[in-house]
Amino acid sequence: MKSWLVDTNVLIDHFQGDTHFGERAREILGEIAESGELVINPVIYAELAGWFEAKEELDLLLPTDLFRHEPIPPTAAFLAGQVFRQYRQRGGQKKRMLADFLIGAHATVQGYGLISRDRGYGRYFRVEQLDPTAEIH
DSSP: EEEEEHHHHHHHHHTTTOOOTTTHHHHHHHHHHHHSSSEEEEEHHHHTTOOOSSSHHHHHSSTTTTTOOOOHHHHHHHHHHHHHHHHHTTTOOOOOOOHHHHHHHHHHHOOEEEESSOOOOHOOOOEEEEEETTTTO
């Protein structure tokens, strides 16, 4: 059974019922849940929290029988920092660590696939990526 880290943008599309991407996000999450495992980490959880009034509301949408909550391993955090340093050396303008670096490093270190519509991960991480919107663009 393959594990897939689910990026925040896909979950927001799904939860908010995005008219352009929501249905496809829902389909992909359903397909993966049947044949694999959906994983989120504290960074993804934190990014989602800004979209909800109460923790209980968010927790209802992320049931542990569908989503495994997993901490970011120290090895992944270190990799994220190294990749962020390379990003800055190549002219990247952000001065602080981006959530995407932590998410991409987590998927990479654990050998997970990554469900995301952000196509920038490929520049920084060797991770199998599934873009639910690839057919829509």
